[in-house]
Amino acid sequence: MTVKYPAGVSAPKLKAMKGLVEGLLAGDRQARGRLEETLSTGDDSIFNFAYQVEQTVQPMFDKLDRTWTAIADVQAYQDFKTPVRYGLNIEAAGLSTNAEPGKPANVAPIVPELAPYPEFVFKGELSQDGELHKRGVSFGLSWERLISDITNIVPQLPGMITETFLDAEEWEVYSALVRGGSGVLNQLTAGTNPDGTAGVNNGPLNRANLIQAVTQLPNRVVDGRKAQLSSFTLVVPQGMKATADWAINTLSISKIVNGGQEFNVAGYNPLSVITNVVETPFLTGTGWYLIPAKGTSRRTVLELAKIRGHESIEIRLKDATGVYTGGGKVAPFEGSFETDDIRFRGRYPITGLAWTSSLILHSKGDGSAPA
Numbered sequence: 001m002t003v004k005y006p007a008g009v010s011a012p013k014l015k016a017m018k019g020l021v022e023g024l025l026a027g028d029r030q031a032r033g034r035l036e037e038t039l040s041t042g043d044d045s046i047f048n049f050a051y052q053v054e055q056t057v058q059p060m061f062d063k064l065d066r067t068w069t070a071i072a073d074v075q076a077y078q079d080f081k082t083p084v085r086y087g088l089n090i091e092a093a094g095l096s097t098n099a100e101p102g103k104p105a106n107v108a109p110i111v112p113e114l115a116p117y118p119e120f121v122f123k124g125e126l127s128q129d130g131e132l133h134k135r136g137v138s139f140g141l142s143w144e145r146l147i148s149d150i151t152n153i154v155p156q157l158p159g160m161i162t163e164t165f166l167d168a169e170e171w172e173v174y175s176a177l178v179r180g181g182s183g184v185l186n187q188l189t190a191g192t193n194p195d196g197t198a199g200v201n202n203g204p205l206n207r208a209n210l211i212q213a214v215t216q217l218p219n220r221v222v223d224g225r226k227a228q229l230s231s232f233t234l235v236v237p238q239g240m241k242a243t244a245d246w247a248i249n250t251l252s253i254s255k256i257v258n259g260g261q262e263f264n265v266a267g268y269n270p271l272s273v274i275t276n277v278v279e280t281p282f283l284t285g286t287g288w289y290l291i292p293a294k295g296t297s298r299r300t301v302l303e304l305a306k307i308r309g310h311e312s313i314e315i316r317l318k319d320a321t322g323v324y325t326g327g328g329k330v331a332p333f334e335g336s337f338e339t340d341d342i343r344f345r346g347r348y349p350i351t352g353l354a355w356t357s358s359l360i361l362h363s364k365g366d367g368s369a370p371a
Contacts, residue, residue: 018055050317057315071177082131128357135172137345173352175352176302177352191212199211210234214271231292233275234277235283238283239279288363301360304350304353315344315345315347316347
C-alpha cells in the first residue's frame with residue numbers, strides 16, 4: 001500500500017529522522033549530535049521531525065492508562081451535528097392495543113394468523129449535549145530555545161502533547177457524567193435497607209447510602225421498563241477510593257433482626273454488585289455517582305464521541321518563514337518570519353455525551369433534600 005506523506009516528508013528522510021529521534025529518546029549521544037546538526041542545516045528536516053513526533057505521540061497516547069474507559073463507550077460520527085440515536089417507537093405505532101392483560105406498552109403484540117403486521121415508527125433522540133466540538137492547542141518553540149536546548153526539549157515533546165490530550169479526554173467524559181447526573185430525579189433519596197439501616201437524601205459515601213443506591217438504580221425506568229441492572233461502577237473524587245473500598249469490601253451482613261426474629265444470612269454482602277470503583281481528580285467535593293457497569297445496560301449511558309476519519313490526534317507544523325533576500329526559501333528550523341519561532345498545533349475532535357441520564361445516580365454527599 002502506498003503511503004501518502006505530507007509535503008516535505010518522504011520515506012527515506014522519515015526513516016533517517018525516526019532513527020535519530022529514537023536514538024535521542026534512548027540517550028544516544030551520537031544521535032543527539034546528528035539531530036542537532038540535521039535540524040540546524042536541513043531544509044525540510046523539520047517537517048520529517050514534526051511527522052515523527054506525531055507518529056511517536058499516537059502509540060504513546062494509545063497505551064496511556066485512562067480512567068474514563070471504565071465508564072464510557074466510544075462512538076465515531078460523520079460530522080459535528082448534534083448526534084441522534086434511533087429506536088422503534090412501538091407505543092406511537094399503536095402496537096399496545098391487543099388485549100393482553102398486563103402487557104407493557106413497549107412489548108410488540110401477538111400477530112394472529114393472516115392478520116397484517118402493525119407498522120412501527122422510528123423515534124430519534126437528540127443528544128442533550130448538543131453539537132460535537134474539537135479541542136486543540138498550539139505552541140511555539142523559539143529559535144533561541146531550540147538552538148540552546150534542543151536535546152532537552154525534543155524528548156519531552158511527545159509527553160507534553162499526550163498528557164494534554166489525555167486530560168481532554170478525561171474532562172470530556174467526566175463533564176458529561178456531571179451534566180447527565182445533575183437533575184433532581186438523578187439524586188439519591190432516603191430509604192430503609194434490608195438490614196434495618198437507613199440511607200439518607202444525598203447521603204455521604206458510606207455503607208448504608210451505597211446499599212440504598214444499588215437498590216434504587218435498578219428500579220429506574222427506561223423506555224417503559226425497569227433497568228434490570230446487575231452490576232455497577234462507583235465514581236468518586238480523588239482521595240475517596242479508599243473510603244469506598246472500605247465501605248464495599250470490609251463489612252458484610254451476617255444476621256438480620258426483623259420483628260423480633262433473627263435471620264442468619266451467611267455473610268451476604270449487598271454491595272458486592274459494585275464491581276469497580278473509579279477515582280478521578282475531575283470530580284470535586286463530597287459527591288459521588290453510581291452508574292451501570294459498562295456493557296451491562298441495554299442503553300448506552302456515557303460515550304466519548306469522535307469524528308469519523310479523525311479519531312486520532314493530529315499534529316501540524318506552521319511554515320511561514322519567508323525567503324532570503326538573495327532568493328531561496330528559509331528553512332523551517334530558522335523560525336517564522338515574524339517572531340523566529342516554530343509553531344506546532346495539535347487538534348483532537350472529541351465530545352463527551354450522556355445518553356441515558358436516568359441511569360446516573362448522583363449523591364451530593366451533603367445530606368440535602370433533592371433539589
